[in-house]
Amino acid sequence: MLKIRSCKRQAIVLAAVASGPASAAPPADMNIATTLAALMLVVVVILFLAWLLKRMKLPGIQGSDSAMRILRQLPVGQRERIVLLQVGEEQMLVGITQQNISLISKLEQPLSVDTGASGGEFASQLTNLLRKHDKK
Template identity: 70%
Template sequence: MKTRFLHNLSALLVLATVGMPAWAAPADEMNIATTLAALILVVLLILFLAWLLKRMKLPGIQGADGSMKIIRQLPVGQRERIVLLQVGDEQLLVGVTQQNISLLSKLEQPLSMEETQSGGEFAAHLNKLLKKNDKK
């Protein structure tokens, strides 16, 4: 029984090596240019797919489950801004610069979505918080 299996296996191996597929190039025709071109093509395809996934901003890929959202941003310089974040049930006011991110204030009374959609109330609330911090 074992010898018949080994005989059949060796016969299959011989047939597999004899009947090479038509697309397989012989070793002497394979050169460095085609190998390099194929490698560059695969790397470019991987980079393109990574860029595409990043642009699509799928929540499952980036790990965002909806518990943290940017509600509103207010630019205060070329690369500086103040951001209102919704984290669970809390709202945080965060300062973002090119070098760091720092917590400015935690809002005791979270703003409603209507207040954050219109810019006037957000700016007034921000000014009130900034004046409160200046008094300290």
């Protein structure tokens, strides 16, 4: 009789251990909520990076038209600037405001502009800095 009771107790203990606690598995809505939150975070990060790239106006990302190039820009206000354009063989000085774009002057003598300084200045400085850092 003692063996039967101990076998029943062992069977009850084994059944309780095998079933495990009910709170061990997370509920299904918790998995869906965390998945949706992670997805929304990824979408927000992608949209922020796209906005940031648009604001940076990197020359490598924008389409390059060799017939028309912006050589230099000079901000003169919050949203106003003076721009030196190269159109074919001519150079033009243009004023840009929020409402319009005005031709200030066509330059009779084209200004000499370093081609490496306009777009690759940051890249060349970064490369030099990385080379100096690697040598140390």
